[in-house]
Amino acid sequence: MGDKLKDSKIIFVVGGPGSGKGTQCEKVVEKYGFTHLSSGDLLRAEVSSGSERGKQLSAIMQRGELVPLETVLDMIKEAMIAKADTSKGFLIDGYPREVRQGEEFEKKIGAPSLLLYIDAKAETMVKRLMKRGETSGRTDDNEETIKKRLDLYYKATEPVIAYYEGRGIVRKIVSEGTVDEVFSQVAAAIDSLL
Numbered sequence: 001m002g003d004k005l006k007d008s009k010i011i012f013v014v015g016g017p018g019s020g021k022g023t024q025c026e027k028v029v030e031k032y033g034f035t036h037l038s039s040g041d042l043l044r045a046e047v048s049s050g051s052e053r054g055k056q057l058s059a060i061m062q063r064g065e066l067v068p069l070e071t072v073l074d075m076i077k078e079a080m081i082a083k084a085d086t087s088k089g090f091l092i093d094g095y096p097r098e099v100r101q102g103e104e105f106e107k108k109i110g111a112p113s114l115l116l117y118i119d120a121k122a123e124t125m126v127k128r129l130m131k132r133g134e135t136s137g138r139t140d141d142n143e144e145t146i147k148k149r150l151d152l153y154y155k156a157t158e159p160v161i162a163y164y165e166g167r168g169i170v171r172k173i174v175s176e177g178t179v180d181e182v183f184s185q186v187a188a189a190i191d192s193l194l
């Protein structure tokens with residue numbers, strides 16, 4: 001089964017909290033039929049299952065910190081294997097969050113063919129998340145945790161961009177405009193890959 005994953009197309013979607021990763025992934029699924037796996041959503045599903053592991057994850061996520069690498073990687077791998085037979089390719093949203101997460105992913109699953117870097121200004125991300133927080137019900141959409149998630153993003157996740165830039169597979173998407181304006185950049189980047 002591992003080999004089957006090795007052959008599948010993998011796109012990493014990396015960007016700050018509130019940059020628009022999830023929004024753009026939904027539009028990519030509509031247009032290209034890829035399988036969208038959001039690491040954050042997988043973790044939140046585990047939390048809402050009420051499992052012991054979910055309780056531990058919840059505390060970490062409420063602090064805006066990173067959960068253990070093995071946990072999130074195993075959850076993504078399980079989700080990919082479950083869809084491997086029918087998937088046209090995978091959008092891995094919100095992972096890797098640090099370089100070693102990328103290295104471990106490639107050891108256990110396979111190499112990405114594209115990294116979509118969804119780039120928005122810090123104040124744009126804060127504004128969007130505060131607005132989303134009014135309806136999302138996410139325990140991490142509050143000012144204090146948003147700030148921690150942003151700090152962690154700049155410290156741990158931006159180096160991921162540089163790491164994959166070295167391989168020439170990064171496409172930077174400026175996500176300041178409307179959802180459709182941003183999506184036209186995303187579609188152009190994916191079309192150049194297909």
Ligand SMILES: Nc1nc2c(ncn2[C@@H]2O[C@H](COP(=O)(O)OP(=O)(O)OP(=O)(O)O)[C@@H](O)[C@H]2O)c(=O)[nH]1
Pocket residue numbers: 015016017018019020021022023024040094128129131132175176177178179180182
């Ligand atoms: N104007 C504008 N708003 C956007 C765009 N993309 C997302 N938003 C808004 O910004 C908020 C955050 O978008 P998400 O797609 O949830 O962001 P995310 O990167 O998945 O955030 P995390 O899951 O917290 O990492 C949403 O409530 C959207 O309404 C965009 O391209 N333009």
Ligand SMILES: Nc1ccn([C@@H]2O[C@H](COP(=O)(O)OP(=O)(O)O)[C@@H](O)[C@H]2O)c(=O)n1
Pocket residue numbers: 015016017018039040041043060061062064065066067068072093094095096097140149
């Ligand atoms: N690879 C990942 C993905 C999410 N997470 C945790 O899950 C939370 C929500 O992730 P998300 O991608 O939905 O949201 P953002 O943190 O990107 O805004 C993060 O703040 C982390 O606490 C993680 O630890 N490792």
Ligand SMILES: [Mg+2]
Pocket residue numbers: 021022023038040094
């Ligand atoms: Mg998201």
